[in-house]
Amino acid sequence: MPLNPQALGQALDEDLTLHTTLCRRDAPAFQKACRSSDELVVACTQESRLFAELSEQTEGAVSLDVRPIRFVNIRETGGWGREAAMATPKMAALLAAARLPDAEPVPTVTYTSEGRLLIIGALEDAERAAGLVNDALDVTLMAVGGAGMQSRRYPVIGGDAPHLTGWLGAFDVQWTTRNPIDLDLCTRCNACIAACPEDAIGLDYQIDMDRCRSHRACVKACEAVGAINFQREPQTHSDTFDLVLDLRKTPAFSQHALPQGYTHLPGGLGDAAALQALIQLRDLVGEFEKPRFFTYKQKLCAHGRNEKVGCNACVDICSASAISSDLKRNQIVVNPNLCVGCGTCTTVCPTGALSYAYPRASEQGVKLRTLLATYAKAGGKDAALLLHSQEAGAALIGDLGRAAALDKSVRGVPARVIPLPLWHTASTGLDVWLTAFAYGASQVWVLMTGEEAPQYRDAVREQMAVAQAIVSGLGYSGRHFKLIEARDARDLMALDAELGEAPAQVVQRRASFAVQAEKRATVELAIDHLLQDSAARPRTAEAIALPAASLLGTISVNKDTCTLCLSCVSACPASALQDNAERPQLRFIEKNCVQCGLCEKTCPEKAISLQPRLLLGEQRKQLRVLNEAQPYRCIRCSKPFGTLKGIEVMLAKLGGHAMFQGEALERLKMCGDCRVVDIYSNPGETKITDM
Structure with a gap:
């Protein structure tokens, strides 16, 4: 080395x-x-x-x-491999980044656990698991079949499949009991099993009601008062637990990221991973803290307006079911106790209403600039950033480095590839990737190892397609953004080949702007720099077409159907759509548009459609008129109100109504003031209120 x-x-x-x-x-x-x-x-x-x-x-x-x-690791990431002699610039970059201060503290989320554990599963399996943790935890069993032991060492409850909600220290469990045998009163004497002629009672001490013929011999044989009662009505129960160990095949939660404090062992207790999970479970007693990984700014959120859903990207993508819709308040709600800090919601958020807090965007930007500037200062060229997770991703890169030390056919991590660990690989998006490219990176690659939710891989691919379309449209050749998938050591050769990809074209002048707290502000700074840097490159069009997942674009308005009601203006959360106080106009600033779709869904005439793109001229930042119309003038005072087309549509719709005949129909052609005057000038007529 x-x-x-x-x-x-x-x-x-x-x-x-x-x-x-x-x-x-x-x-x-x-x-x-x-x-x-x-x-x-x-x-x-x-x-x-x-x-x-x-x-x-x-x-x-x-x-x-x-x-x-x-x-900092400079050995596996660069010292071992074919290009070790050329890895000095990368080593300098990694050392420089390691000297940066830690991320500033953020608010924390606190969990408190007193060790109340619910074990769900076949009775014998649940009792065996309880025996491994009962010295540290207060155990309750919920039997779902199986055979039990003779001794009754733990509280046992039985019933229908339980409904679970919550997280570490705050699990709410609800279940309904329908079986005649109360497991908490049962003494496991087996007298009922011996007495039942239909063998309807199993060693889980529950009665199969389809086989039972109601002779009640079990009741006579049972010596525990109230343990067997066929007259017992179904009852709904609820209780709270700090921890849940689920031994069933199907977990109680359907999301990919299970709540903290919930452990699912569908394979039982027979392997080392299960025993390790039990060891970790034993330690979950006390008070625990984690960072509050996100910040939310409701004023930037494009989720909803007037109880219509616009952008639902974060709700759909969250693998922890931590984000829900609150349309009554036109916002989303993030449960910090369920959030696992993956940050994918911030990656797909078009407005930056959700942003990643630990580390903050500005801190991430400083690290990127330090890495790439130091690499270039040391003589490095064509840097490729490899974003990976702190655990599985780092371990895989270490395995590749060690393989390169032992096997000359393995390249190892190339000298130009700079690994950068993240809390989660889906926590960075378009703003970070474009900034890295503007800072001088030839490529930005994201390494995913299978620990991520499937929808996260799809989201990263979609956002990378947007980033690639932008830089390709600006004339930079090559593939600059790539998602790499490698699960374990079996994929080392494929990973080795992926990291050997040829460099793509870089910027001529490295950017110096700082990453901003607001996502779109950073995107705009990156785009402005790339527009200037690529100004001399040939362009075939005034706009770059972008994929549907883009947070940049324009809207198209069908002037034949648009009545300029301007409901879209009030629905737009980004002030991209604006009216004109002087005349009937619908105006638009393309730079502000986040492609949320609220205008499209709000328009009563269905006259609006989205068009993802990046407009390359200065017109992108300027107000332009999408539609305008001749104003309609009051037939009494000639004051303009509404639009000619809008009033004509209203007259056509209401002209056949019984309440709008004769003078009443004429009043619809008046402004609000004249309408009131006309009504009270003719007191004998039915008063029609202001429309």
């Missing part, structure tokens, strides 16, 4: 000393650094635990609470 401390130092503006065995023979150098209050970055993740322990044991070392050690 060749290291060039002089070249790295020049890129980082530091004097660097190379230590080849820092965790062993050169440990005193590390201990000396621990005593300094300066920032401390260690370019080795394999021995992070050893370095942390060594720091704690070093006399005079600065506490890790005051000055934490930052770790």
Whole structure:
């Protein structure tokens, strides 16, 4: 693994000393650094635990609470492989990014668990699982078939399939009991089983009512008062639990991301993964916190207006069922307890009403700019950003690096590919990708490992298609955005081939703008930079056609059917559609349009349709008239009100109505003031209120 401390130092503006065995023979150098209050970055993740322990044991070392050690992996990501000798710019970029401060704290979500555990499953399986956790948790069993043990060591409830809602520390469970045997009163003496001539009672101590012939021999044999009662009416019960262990084949929740505190083991307790899940379950007692991963700005939300749904992207995409619609308030509601921080809702949100909070967009932008600027300063070219998850993705990249060290046929991570770990691979979208390209990245790739929900892969592909259409339409050649799928070590060779793709064309001048808190503001900055950078490239059209998932575009108005009622103006959440106080006009600013579809769904004449595109001229930022009409003038005072076409449509619709005949029909041709005057000038006539 060749290291060039002089070249790295020049890129980082530091004097660097190379230590080849820092965790062993050169440990005193590390201990000396621990005593300094300066920032401390260690370019080795394999021995992070050893370095942390060594720091704690070093006399005079600065506490890790005051000055934490930052770790970065430059070995598997670049040091091992065919191109290790060319990986110095990437190593410099990774070291520079590792020196950045941690993300600013955000509000947290708190869970409190007292260890009340409900185990759902066949009775014998539930009892066996209970035996492994009952010393740490307060266990209740819900039997759904199976045979039970003779001893009754845990509370047991039975009934129809339970209905579960909630999360860690706050699960609500509802079920209905219909069976004559009360499992909580049953002593497991088996007298009822022996007495039943139809064998209608199983070892789960529940009666098969289809086989029972009502001779009631079991009631006579049972010595536990009230344990068997055929007259018992079905009863609905509810209870709360902190944790749920579900041993059934089908989980209680249908979403991909299950609530925290809910563990589903359809395969039973027979493998190592199940035992590991039980160990983790035992630790879920106490108070726990997680970041509140999102921020929501209702004023930017295009979900609904006037109880009509426009954009429903976040509700449809959420794999945790954490987002719901509240049309009465024209907004969405995000349950922070169910949110798992995947961030896909922010990726598909066209307006930026939902934004990712940890890290914030500005912090993510600083990291991107630091990585790419340092890489370029160190002499690197054609950088490709590889966005991956912190656990499964990082492990797969590590496996590829180790494979390259052992097998010369494996390329390993190329020198130009810069891995960037994310909390979740679907948490970045068009604004981040275009910004990275504007900062000088040749390509932006997202590595997904199968842990993501299927709809997340589809959403990322769709948004990448939009990004690719923009840069291709601006004249940049090559494929700049790509989704890579690799699940485990069996896919290493395919991953190795994917990372070997040739570079795509880069910008001539790297951007310097900062990523903004507002998503669309960042998108606009990126587009403006790319328009300027690509101005000299040949263009065949004034607009770039974009895929349907685009958050950019225009609308088309059918002037033959549009009556300029302007209901679309009041429905538009982004002020893209505007009226004119001076005359009947429908005006439009294309830059503001988020393609939410509210105008299309609100229009009573169905005169509006969406057209995803990127207009390349300055007209995109300017008001333009989509439709205008001749105003209709009051027949009494000549004051303009409404449009000629609108009034004519109203007269045609109401002309045959009994209430609008003669003078009443003429009043419809008057402005509101003249209509009132005319009504009270003819008191004998029926008064028609202002339309």
